[in-house]
Amino acid sequence: MLPPRSITRIASIGGGPIGAGWAAHFLARGYDVNAYIHDDSERAVFHAILQTGWKSLTDLGLSPNASLDRLTLTTDLEKAVQGAGFIQESAPERIELKQALYAKLGAIVPANVIIGSSTSGLTMTDIQRNCVTPERCVIGHPFNPPYLLPLVEIAGGDQTGPEAVEWAGEFYKVAGKSPLIMKKEIPGFVATRLQEALWREALHMVANGEATPADIDNALMNGPAPRMAVQGQCMAFHVACGEGGMATNLDQFGPALKLPWTRLDAPELTEELRNRMVDGCNEIAADQRFEDMAAKRDAQIVAVLRAIRDTA
Amino acid sequence: MLPPRSITRIASIGGGPIGAGWAAHFLARGYDVNAYIHDDSERAVFHAILQTGWKSLTDLGLSPNASLDRLTLTTDLEKAVQGAGFIQESAPERIELKQALYAKLGAIVPANVIIGSSTSGLTMTDIQRNCVTPERCVIGHPFNPPYLLPLVEIAGGDQTGPEAVEWAGEFYKVAGKSPLIMKKEIPGFVATRLQEALWREALHMVANGEATPADIDNALMNGPAPRMAVQGQCMAFHVACGEGGMATNLDQFGPALKLPWTRLDAPELTEELRNRMVDGCNEIAADQRFEDMAAKRDAQIVAVLRAIRDTA
Numbered sequence: 001m002l003p004p005r006s007i008t009r010i011a012s013i014g015g016g017p018i019g020a021g022w023a024a025h026f027l028a029r030g031y032d033v034n035a036y037i038h039d040d041s042e043r044a045v046f047h048a049i050l051q052t053g054w055k056s057l058t059d060l061g062l063s064p065n066a067s068l069d070r071l072t073l074t075t076d077l078e079k080a081v082q083g084a085g086f087i088q089e090s091a092p093e094r095i096e097l098k099q100a101l102y103a104k105l106g107a108i109v110p111a112n113v114i115i116g117s118s119t120s121g122l123t124m125t126d127i128q129r130n131c132v133t134p135e136r137c138v139i140g141h142p143f144n145p146p147y148l149l150p151l152v153e154i155a156g157g158d159q160t161g162p163e164a165v166e167w168a169g170e171f172y173k174v175a176g177k178s179p180l181i182m183k184k185e186i187p188g189f190v191a192t193r194l195q196e197a198l199w200r201e202a203l204h205m206v207a208n209g210e211a212t213p214a215d216i217d218n219a220l221m222n223g224p225a226p227r228m229a230v231q232g233q234c235m236a237f238h239v240a241c242g243e244g245g246m247a248t249n250l251d252q253f254g255p256a257l258k259l260p261w262t263r264l265d266a267p268e269l270t271e272e273l274r275n276r277m278v279d280g281c282n283e284i285a286a287d288q289r290f291e292d293m294a295a296k297r298d299a300q301i302v303a304v305l306r307a308i309r310d311t312a
Numbered sequence: 313m314l315p316p317r318s319i320t321r322i323a324s325i326g327g328g329p330i331g332a333g334w335a336a337h338f339l340a341r342g343y344d345v346n347a348y349i350h351d352d353s354e355r356a357v358f359h360a361i362l363q364t365g366w367k368s369l370t371d372l373g374l375s376p377n378a379s380l381d382r383l384t385l386t387t388d389l390e391k392a393v394q395g396a397g398f399i400q401e402s403a404p405e406r407i408e409l410k411q412a413l414y415a416k417l418g419a420i421v422p423a424n425v426i427i428g429s430s431t432s433g434l435t436m437t438d439i440q441r442n443c444v445t446p447e448r449c450v451i452g453h454p455f456n457p458p459y460l461l462p463l464v465e466i467a468g469g470d471q472t473g474p475e476a477v478e479w480a481g482e483f484y485k486v487a488g489k490s491p492l493i494m495k496k497e498i499p500g501f502v503a504t505r506l507q508e509a510l511w512r513e514a515l516h517m518v519a520n521g522e523a524t525p526a527d528i529d530n531a532l533m534n535g536p537a538p539r540m541a542v543q544g545q546c547m548a549f550h551v552a553c554g555e556g557g558m559a560t561n562l563d564q565f566g567p568a569l570k571l572p573w574t575r576l577d578a579p580e581l582t583e584e585l586r587n588r589m590v591d592g593c594n595e596i597a598a599d600q601r602f603e604d605m606a607a608k609r610d611a612q613i614v615a616v617l618r619a620i621r622d623t624a
Contacts, residue, residue, distance in 0.1 A: 232529020
C-alpha cells in the first residue's frame with residue numbers, strides 16, 4: 001500500500017450530501033478530487049452542496065493548496081478512479097447496488113488502493129461479498145455534515161485485511177479527520193448507537209406526553225450538549241466527581257443504573273407519535289426555510305469548532 | 313406571589329458544587345445572595361467553587377450590578393432565608409434530610425415565597441410530604457455546572473400549586489436561565505433521561521469490548537455533540553432531511569428503530585466493567601490534574617456558549 005502521506009488524488013463516489021460533502025472536505029484539505037455522479041442530472045445538487053460546504057470550510061481555514069479547480073466531476077466511473085490513491089464510496093444505501101459497485105471497483109481499482117465506504121446501515125462483510133479484492137475494502141463512516149464534523153468510524157468486514165483498517169485510520173488522520181477504529185463490526189458503530197439510544201428515549205417521552213420536541217431540543221442544547229462538545233460523557237462524569245473520578249461515579253451512582261430512567265424498548269411508531277414529532281418540529285421551525293436553518297446550523301458549528309480549537 | 317421581576321434577594325441553600333454554583337449564578341445576575349452552609353468547615357470549598365464559577369461568568373458577561381460583595385454567607389438557616397424572594401435549595405440528596413429541611417422551611421419562609429429544589433434523583437411529591445406549605449414547593453433542577461449551563465427543569469409534586477410552577481418558569485427566565493416546565497413528574501426529568509439512555513449504551517459497548525471510554529468520548533465530541541450544542545436532535549433530523557423534514561425522517565427511517573442499534577436493559581455493573589471504565593478514564597486523563605481539566609472544560613464551554621450566542 002502507498003504511504004498515507006503520499007496520497008494526492010481522491011475519488012469520491014456519489015453525488016448526494018455525503019458524497020458531495022466528502023468531495024468538499026478533500027478539496028479543502030488540498031487534494032485533487034475526482035467526483036463520480038451517476039448521471040448529469042445530479043450536477044446542480046452536487047455543486048450546491050459543494051458550495052455550501054466550501055463556505056464553512058473556508059471559515060474554518062483551507063489547506064495551502066486547496067482549490068475548487070482541483071475538482072474533476074464525471075459520470076464515468078473508470079475515469080473517476082483513475083490515478084486515485086484512495087476511494088471514498090458514498091453510493092445509495094442499497095445492498096444489491098453496493099455489492100454490484102464493489103464487484104466493479106474490485107476489478108478496476110488497483111489492488112493496493114484502499115476503498116472506504118460511507119455506509120451507515122450496511123456491514124462491510126455484506127458489501128464486499130462479490131468483490132474480487134475484498135481485503136482492501138473498509139467502512140469509513142462520516143458524521144453528517146461530513147465536511148464539518150471530524151468523526152470517521154472505521155471497520156473492516158470478514159474478508160478485510162487488518163492492515164487496510166490500520167491504513168485507513170492513518171490516512172483519515174492525515175486527511176484532517178478524527179478516526180475511530182472499531183473494535184468489532186457492530187450495527188450503528190459507536191456514535192450512531194449513542195445517538196440512537198438518546199433518540200429512542202426522546203421518542204418515548206413524546207409518545208407518553210412527557211415532553212415535546214421543543215422540550216427535547218431545549219434540554220439538549222441548554223443542558224448536556226455544550227458540555228459534550230468539549231468533553232465526552234465519560235470524561236464529563238470523571239471530572240465532575242473530582243479527585244475520585246469515574247470510580248466515585250460508578251461506586252456512588254452505579255445502583256441508579258437500575259432506576260427507571262430511560263425506557264427499554266423502542267416505542268411503537270404509531271401514527272399519533274409520528275404526527276406529534278412532525279408537528280412539534282414544524283412548530284419550532286415556524287416560517288424558517290430549511291436551507292436557512294441548515295446554513296445557520298453550519299455557521300454555528302463552525303463557530304463552536306473554532307471556539308473549541310482556540311481554547312484547546 | 314411577588315412579581316418575578318421584583319425579586320432582588322435569593323437564598324441559596326447548600327455549600328456543595330450545586331449550591332455554590334447557584335450562588336455564583338445569582339450573584340452574576342446582580343442579585344443579593346444569602347448562602348447557607350451547614351457548618352463553617354464548608355467555607356473554603358464554597359469560596360473555591362464560587363471563584364471558579366465567577367471567572368467563567370465574568371468571561372460570559374456579568375449583569376451591571378453584579379458583585380461578590382452582594383454575598384452573605386451564613387450557617388444560620390433563619391438568617392439565610394430572611395428577606396429572600398426566592399429559595400434555591402441544594403441540600404444533600406437524602407430524602408429524610410430533605411423532608412426535615414422542608415418541614416422547617418415550610419414554617420419559616422413566608423408562604424408567598426417559592427422554594428425550588430435542585431434535586432436530581434428525588435420527587436417533589438416525596439420531598440414536600442412533611443411541609444406545612446407544600447403548594448409553593450417546586451423542583452428547579454439545574455444541569456452541572458449550574459453557573460454555566462442554562463437549563464433548569466421545573467416540576468411540581470402532588471401538592472404543588474400550578475401557579476407556583478408557572479411562577480418558577482417565569483422567574484428562572486428573568487434570572488437568565490432556560491426553563492423547561494415538565495409536563496409530568498418523571499424520574500430524571502428530560503435531560504438526564506436522555507443522557508442516561510446514551511450512557512447505558514456506552515456502558516454496554518465498553519462491557520462488550522466494542523469500544524473504550526476514549527472511543528465513546530471521541531465519537532461524541534467529534535460527532536453529534538458540536539452539532540447538538542447548536543441544534544437539538546429533533547431539529548437535527550428535521551433539517552438534515554431537507555424539505556421533507558421530520559416526516560421524511562420517520563417515514564423513511566422509522567423501521568430502523570427496530571434494528572439492533574443500542575441495547576435494551578442497563579448492563580450488569582460488574583467489577584470488570586467498573587474497572588474498564590475507571591482505567592479508561594484514567595488513561596485519557598493521563599497526568600492532568602482534575603482541577604485543570606475542570607478549568608479547561610469551563611473555559612471551553614464559555615467559548616462554545618459565546619460562539620453560539622454570537623452566531624445566533
